[in-house]
Amino acid sequence: MRTRTEGRTWTGSGLKFAGLGHYFPRHQRRHDTEVTISGRTYGPEAAAELGVRSLHVADEDETLEFMAVRAAEAALANAGREAGEADLVILANWTDRQWIPEIAPGVAHQLGADKALAFDVCGACTGFVHGVQTAASMLSAHPGWQRAVVVAADRFTRRARPGTRGQLVFGDAAGAVVLEKGDPDDPSGLLDSVLDCDSTEADTVAARPPEGFLRPKPELIDLAVRSSLRVADNVLSRNELKTSDIDWLVPHPGNNAIHAGVRDGLDLDPAKFLTNFATRGNTGCASIPIALSEFTESGVLNSGDLVLSTAVGSGWYYGGLLYRL
Known part of the structure; x- marks a missing residue:
């Protein structure tokens, strides 16, 4: 695997996650009993093997824009900020992409962030990393800008091929962060980010028209593990850290085999x-921010914790974030 860039360090930039938020669709489907999906019946042993006890499925009125707005509202409230204070709104999404308009301007308008520059990014399941790194770059480049809302939302259930066990793994959700400039001497905040692409592996996972169902190749698991480890080794070595120095690894979860390998x-x-993963499934690019929001809300994650997040996605993209909460 080739590494094209060395990433970007944000230590001393003053950038930090000032607010976290998430949205889970109303319907949570449990797998602890027999469940029938798209005409196929799965016993609880199938879900136990895959490691997903439950996940959320969006109703028709819970559109991608709807979920993204709710997660962004929660992040802004958590930060104690009004939507009108946002200079930038970035939406990461791959499951519901459309021709025009991009979805982010509609999200910004519903939030009340009408003065913000709003646009979409993709990068598949690395979308949150892509969004945060893009926001950090733009905030640093514009002296007058202070904060960005980065939202990651996917309706992954719609990309599971009917009759496959992906229906027991892929879930719907949205997560968001408020990234803003603060005191450069504050030890907390965004410390490093990297996002790279190995185009020779671009077709390892694909979802193409007309159905858009996910088609992974058998080598996906090995590639995902190798890529995740490369990202972690790169970020840790750049920052003169060992694995034991981090408090938490909060990765994009793929499946149990990838988790064990990492x-x-x-x-x-x-x-x-x-x-x-066990209660929400694989929620695509939303997986990292929903975990940060949920585990901070429950008290598992705390201020001062040093966190590494890694993600891989079709393209073939692999990236990560290092930050102190």
Whole structure:
């Protein structure tokens, strides 16, 4: 695998996650009993093997824009900010992309952030990393800008091919952060980010018209593990850290096999591997921000914790964020 860039360090920039928010669709489907999806019946043993006890399925009125707005509102409230204070709104999404307009301007308008520059990014399941790195770059480049709302939302259930076990893994959700400039001497905040692309592996996972159902190749798991480990090693070495120095690894969760490969490859204490995969499933680009929001709200994550987040996605993209809450 080739690494094209060395990423960008944000230490001393004053950039930090000032607010976190999430939205889970109303319907949470449980897998602890027999469940029938698209005409196929799965017993609880199938879900147990896959590691997903439940996940959320968006109703028709819970559009991608609807979910994104709710997550962004929650993040702004958590930050104690009004939508009109946002200079930038970035929406990461891959499951509901359209020709025009981009979805982000509609999200910004519903929020009341009508003066913000709003646009979409993709990057598949690395979308949140892509959005945060883009926001950090733009905030740093514009002296008058102070904050960005970065939203990641996917309705992954719509990309599961009927009759496959992906229907027991893919869930719907939206997560958001408020990234804003603060005191450069504050030890908390965004410390580093990296996002790279290996185009030779671009077709490892695809979802193409007309149905848009996910089509992974058998080598996906090995590639995802190798890519995640490369990101982690890169970010940790750049910052002169060891795996034992981080408080938490909050990755984009793919499946149990990928999780095991990453934990073993990093020699990570399993107690430091933090996802909500078991109760929310694989929620695409929303997976990292919903975990940050949910686990901060519940008190698992705390101010001062040093967190590494890694993600991989079709393209083939692999990236990560290092930050102190």
